[in-house]
Amino acid sequence: MGLFRKKKKEEQIQQEIKTDERYEAGLSKSRNRFKEGLLSLFGRGMKISDNFMEDIEAFLYESDLGADVCDMILEKIEAASRKKDLLAYEDIRDIIAELFEDLFKDDDLSIPIDENHPCVILVVGVNGAGKTTTIGKLASLYRGEGKKVLIVAGDTYRAAAIEQLDIWAERAGVDIIKNLEAKAPSGIVYDGIQAGLSRNSDVVLIDTAGRLHNKVHLMEELDKIKRVIQKIIPAAPHETLLVLDGSIGQNSVVQAQEFTKVTPITGLIVTKLDGTAKGGSMIGIRQKLSIPVKYIGLGEKLEDLQVFDPVRYVHAMFEGFEES
Numbered sequence: 001m002g003l004f005r006k007k008k009k010e011e012q013i014q015q016e017i018k019t020d021e022r023y024e025a026g027l028s029k030s031r032n033r034f035k036e037g038l039l040s041l042f043g044r045g046m047k048i049s050d051n052f053m054e055d056i057e058a059f060l061y062e063s064d065l066g067a068d069v070c071d072m073i074l075e076k077i078e079a080a081s082r083k084k085d086l087l088a089y090e091d092i093r094d095i096i097a098e099l100f101e102d103l104f105k106d107d108d109l110s111i112p113i114d115e116n117h118p119c120v121i122l123v124v125g126v127n128g129a130g131k132t133t134t135i136g137k138l139a140s141l142y143r144g145e146g147k148k149v150l151i152v153a154g155d156t157y158r159a160a161a162i163e164q165l166d167i168w169a170e171r172a173g174v175d176i177i178k179n180l181e182a183k184a185p186s187g188i189v190y191d192g193i194q195a196g197l198s199r200n201s202d203v204v205l206i207d208t209a210g211r212l213h214n215k216v217h218l219m220e221e222l223d224k225i226k227r228v229i230q231k232i233i234p235a236a237p238h239e240t241l242l243v244l245d246g247s248i249g250q251n252s253v254v255q256a257q258e259f260t261k262v263t264p265i266t267g268l269i270v271t272k273l274d275g276t277a278k279g280g281s282m283i284g285i286r287q288k289l290s291i292p293v294k295y296i297g298l299g300e301k302l303e304d305l306q307v308f309d310p311v312r313y314v315h316a317m318f319e320g321f322e323e324s
């Protein structure tokens with residue numbers, strides 16, 4: 001191999017290691033609870049008894065995986081215990097890990113950036129879920145991939161929201177379309193899409209105001225934003241990403257269901273997984289909604305958004321990368 005390719009390969013390996021480290025550090029709280037919780041059940045002997053099954057059921061429920069996923073795991077453990085008398089921690093861990101990976105394995109995580117010019121990505125969610133921060137991180141990610149990115153300040157309810165997005169645009173080194181005088185999002189969204197076309201952008205990221213899923217007029221406004229976009233590009237938005245706060249666990253399911261009533265959601269972004277021990281709740285959310293998790297937020301910095309990787313996720317939840 002030539003020197004150049006060797007160097008490239010080395011860079012790639014370093015990048016992979018960095019990603020492993022981010023997953024590991026970002027999910028450490030969840031891992032501590034999940035792994036320690038599971039291990040502690042084995043202190044009292046490993047025989048699968050009624051008591052043990054009850055303990056494990058309690059552990060799974062407390063992990064906020066959602067009832068369906070808990071039942072799936074319990075069934076698998078029962079089936080395994082019929083074949084083998086003594087199940088060890090590793091057996092249970094493998095059963096759970098395998099099921100988690102299975103749930104995610106057929107998800108289409110692609111974002112159709114190369115197929116659309118520009119690819120319009122609408123970002124929605126309830127108040128404080130992490131939309132604006134995530135847009136900044138996404139902008140940086142796509143720019144790093146050599147894409148020309150434009151951000152649109154579609155949250156016109158607070159001047160502070162526009163200023164916050166402006167700071168993220170600067171950090172990410174991308175352009176922003178904003179209007180501090182705007183009273184409603186439709187005008188600025190229209191301008192943003194036009195600018196995306198005239199500036200030859202690869203990606204247009206649209207920030208929106210946080211909206212509680214039970215506020216009807218705000219949900220209708222979302223529909224209006226979509227129609228404005230479609231006036232210019234009928235096939236857009238090409239992605240509508242719903243940002244969910246990972247620390248609220250299964251409650252996200254209701255939020256997501258309400259959003260899907262107004263607009264099809266093509267992907268989920270689960271944020272704040274670094275600050276919570278409820279990292280496992282993503283599994284239940286994914287299972288209940290059948291919408292792929294495309295990215296996860298593992299911190300507040302620009303580089304703390306990761307493309308969701310089921311294998312890395314499961315590994316980071318159970319083991320941590322150093323030990324393997």
Ligand SMILES: Nc1nc2c(ncn2[C@@H]2O[C@H](COP(=O)(O)OP(=O)(O)OP(=O)(O)O)[C@@H](O)[C@H]2O)c(=O)[nH]1
Binds near residue numbers: 131209
């Ligand atoms: N620890 C951590 N904090 C995050 C993450 N993503 C967002 N936050 C924080 O969550 C808070 C809310 O983030 P915003 O991006 O302002 O949320 P938003 O959805 O735009 O909020 P509204 O526009 O008010 O609806 C901020 O303090 C962010 O720094 C994450 O992945 N990890």
Ligand SMILES: [Mg+2]
Binds near residue numbers: 133
């Ligand atoms: Mg915001």
